[in-house]
Amino acid sequence: MQEIQSAAWDSYSASQPQRRLTNAKGETTWFNWTQYPDHGPGVELLSLSAGGSVLDLGCGAGGNLAHLASIGMQGTGVDLSIAQLGKARQRWGSAGFELHQAEALGFLAQSTRTFDAVYSVFGAAYFTDPDRMLPAVHARLAQGGVFALSQRPAVEGCYGCQASYIPRGDDEDPAIVRRWDFSLVTWEALLKEYGFKDVTTSVLPAPVPGRRTIGTLLVSGRRA
Template structure:
């Protein structure tokens, strides 16, 4: 199933443009939690110390990861898709402090050294059962470390494990991957159950301009102690 999902995300990658050379402020790297350009908070959500170790679960083509590396962090990314990682290497060649790995995010976490922050932007944490992901993230964070993730807000009444269909080309059925959706008010309780503190979950509204109205669910918690 992992190979099937990797192939599906490879196909998805081919339809996604590379990140722009600059954003609206003229910056060459930036952090974006939402599905909208030049919108929402930035890397400050991670509360990283200078030179901190940070992990991106499902780093895709590496835009957020490159930004953190350019800030002086040891920025590590893992992604299931070789095509996504190839795009990251093409777009961000030779960025010092940026480290890319191909594989399953949960497997990578189990074997990883501790991090000061772990995050996922519409990435692997969205597509992994919280019952496995959250305790593994907690165990891999240093005390005081931040876990943050963003994803689509849940559709009312469609909670728990849901199906997403990822295209694999015109001659193949789409791959079916699972994602986990809960209302914003449920996430802090889930996080506390697995030992996190400082738990918040907020729906960031879509930009006022434009017709799209779907916000972004931003979840944040801390390993205390």
């Protein structure tokens, strides 16, 4: 199963360009939670102190990790896709963060480290059962550490495990990966159930103007 999932995300990687060289402010690194450029909050959501340790679950091509490194944080990224990690190394080189090719739950189970923050931007937390992901994250967070995720908000009435399809070319069926969608109320209850406090949940509206209207789900909490 892991090999199938890895191949699916390698296919996804082939369809995605590298991050822009600069954003609208002219910055060469930046933190982005949403599916839209130059939109939404930044790294302040993680409430990090200087030199804090951070884990990115589903780090992709490493853009957010590169920004964390640029402001002095100790970043670690985990991704199942060899192609995505290759993009990260090609773009950022030895930018001061670690990369691991691994399945997120496996990495969390095997690691003995603790982190000041764990986050997932349309990453592994979107594609893993929260009944397994949340306790695993909680175990790796330092006391008071922040967990935050972003993903698309659920379609009303379509909750729980859903199917996502990733194109693999004209001659192949799309790859299928599972994702987990819940209402804001359910996300809040799940984090509290698994030992998080100061939980916040919201949907950040899409930027205006534009024809795209789907917002971004933002969820965060602290290890109690």
